[in-house]
Amino acid sequence: MDKSKHTILVVDDVVDNVTIVDMILRKEGYKVITANDGATAIKLAQTESIDLILLDIMMAELSGLEVCRHLKIEPQTASIPVIFLTASDDRKMLSLAYKVGGRDYIRKPFFKDELLARVHNSILLRDSEKHLESKIIEKTKDIAETQVEVMNILGGVAEGHSKETYAHVKRVTQFTYLLATLCDEISEEEAIFLRDASSLHDVGKISIRESILHKQGKLTNQEFKIMKKHVDFGVEMLEKSKLPLFQTAAIAAGQHHEKYDGSGYPKGLKGEKIHIYGRIVAIADVFDALSHKRAYKDSWSIEDVLGYMKDMSGKHFDPRLIDIFFKNIKDFLAICEIHNQEIEVNKKMHSTTKNKIMQWLSQYI
16 A cells, blocks of 8 residues: 555644644655644545545634544535544543544544554555445446446437438437537526437337338328327336336327427427427427428428527527527537538548459459
8 A cells, every 4th residue: 555645634722632642643644734733634535635634622612523524424525434533431431432434433542553553454444445436436437328328329210111210319319419509497407318318219210110210201190190199109108117218208109209399299389388498399399300302302491490590599499598599609600510420521431442342353253
């Protein structure tokens, strides 16, 4: 164990006591910070990277017990181990020391070797806890990323099933995130959550037969009735999961075809009866669908797309969200431009690769 990488906070209102402990620990190789009162100790614990606190119990103003209790109820300092230093042999006080969060106690006067052994063991235990915490965080992150990846794959499968590209899913998630971050009532964390969940807004299409999904041109009334069922199919699939991300996806899937004036489907929800998630994804989905070629239509010009979006304010779309959309239109168009450039690059790469293959084959034909 590299002791120089560990910082110990020593707290005692008797200066001589602090000096002795400080000297012992520094000679052993530890970094040491000292405090002579509880308030200073709390401030140092909050602002410095502390691995262990050696804390006197009997101090003026704030006792060590009060300091420890304060540290343990604050998330920022709760995990810092505390060893009490005390001359008392009062069992009630020692019992209370453990109850407020103390890990151990050393009775004064102490032996140097005892102090160093207790400190060494606490530091080792703290290192093990930190390692375990980092592993848990890493695994939790891996699980979250895997969950998002699965959602993107499922969303892509649904879109691919209807001969639409995975790029549509990617663009919708980016438009959704951008619009969500511009809404005052949605936090950054919630915006990221909705971004990931929106990849499954059309997952129910996986249950629609290909003859309808791939049909060139307008659907018949009967075909459109069948197509609209993809919303119910999607919600039914997603609601089975208790995971918050899939519950959010269920809202997006179930309400992104609702319209602000109540003329949408499947429930004909109106105004703010439509969840904010549904209202956001509706704008993201329609904006992308109109801007790009689909099985049943060619892409619209950007002028026509924006004209339609503006005309549908208060009808199809939440007027407040449309105002936000147009105030930040450059950012939305920038996403479109980036994706259009990626498409062109991919086309050129595909063409180049194809030519190289043909040149190679010509040698043997």
